[in-house]
Amino acid sequence: TEAELDQIHAFAVQLGKDAGNLLMEAARSRFSNNNATHDEKHTAQEFTEKDSAVDIVTQTDEDVEAFIKNAINTRYPSHHFIGEETYAKSSQPTRPYLVAPTTPTWVVDPLDGTVNYTHLFPMFCVSIAFLIDGAPVIGVIYAPMLGQLFTACKGRGAWLNETQQLPLVRQPMPRNAPGGCVFSCEWGKDRKDRPDGNLYRKVESFVNMAAEVGGRGGKGGMVHGVRSLGSATLDLAYTAMGSFDIWWEGGCWEWDVAAGVAVLQEAGGLITSANPPEEWATAEIPEAKLGSRLYLAIRPAGPSEGETAREGQ
Numbered sequence: 001t002e003a004e005l006d007q008i009h010a011f012a013v014q015l016g017k018d019a020g021n022l023l024m025e026a027a028r029s030r031f032s033n034n035n036a037t038h039d040e041k042h043t044a045q046e047f048t049e050k051d052s053a054v055d056i057v058t059q060t061d062e063d064v065e066a067f068i069k070n071a072i073n074t075r076y077p078s079h080h081f082i083g084e085e086t087y088a089k090s091s092q093p094t095r096p097y098l099v100a101p102t103t104p105t106w107v108v109d110p111l112d113g114t115v116n117y118t119h120l121f122p123m124f125c126v127s128i129a130f131l132i133d134g135a136p137v138i139g140v141i142y143a144p145m146l147g148q149l150f151t152a153c154k155g156r157g158a159w160l161n162e163t164q165q166l167p168l169v170r171q172p173m174p175r176n177a178p179g180g181c182v183f184s185c186e187w188g189k190d191r192k193d194r195p196d197g198n199l200y201r202k203v204e205s206f207v208n209m210a211a212e213v214g215g216r217g218g219k220g221g222m223v224h225g226v227r228s229l230g231s232a233t234l235d236l237a238y239t240a241m242g243s244f245d246i247w248w249e250g251g252c253w254e255w256d257v258a259a260g261v262a263v264l265q266e267a268g269g270l271i272t273s274a275n276p277p278e279e280w281a282t283a284e285i286p287e288a289k290l291g292s293r294l295y296l297a298i299r300p301a302g303p304s305e306g307e308t309a310r311e312g313q
Ligand code: IPD
Pocket: 056, 084, 109, 111, 112, 113, 114, 115, 186, 187, 188, 189, 229, 230, 231, 232, 233, 249, 251, 252, 253, 256
């Protein structure tokens, strides 16, 4: 029921705040001990490599996931839990979203942007999503170093710091989009040096976007900028805010996107599964299901030309 959903939402928001505060405490102790010896510092900043040298996990990821998982299991013992670090330790042969799509499910990344966290680049966050029938209906994203909390609950809109409704940037899409847009895309973790590989498609996508678009180059025909924050979740949050016009990544896991998708959709943005720039502007845009691994997000469109004219009168 709606009342139940509201309760779950309130619980998720508090959990996100608490978990984000834990991330911040951990970041402080990791980087503030100026009296530590070189060896102590080396130990404190340790991380473990998972699938590759850029796929890393810290003790903080694990501690914060354990904290969140425990809170959810205590409050909602019948719900299913999918977490990045729990999954990394398991030997599940299937994609995590397939585990129990019909059971109410939590999808959690305790620390999205782990590389940023280990370098004290502020683009890291906790990401908590709640799914019904495989679709994210609640999303909580908290970036404690930025002091930004993004929350969304189906039918209730998406919010920044619980007071400002998203999107904040409300101008219409540029007429010649993706010309005039800010595009974001992540490097991901697949760094295989292979022309048909994911990395090359990403680089190509960056170049396609940064270069003149579709022969319509020249004045106004190019994207305004190409960004890579190092956190897929925050990319989606900023697309929901309207700061980014387009975000694309191939190779994401469910926990990288679930909360961000809830926030984006509640803000009125669109999530689909397509490669830019050729496919993004088609009239028929299928909604991406979690688990597609390839995601293209488009920000809330802003007012139509008619509405803008009316507002201006
Ligand atoms: C990663 C970040 C990164 C994206 C990867 C993610 P993690 O998550 O979101 O920006 O490119 O696909 O796996 O490991 O920092 O939680």
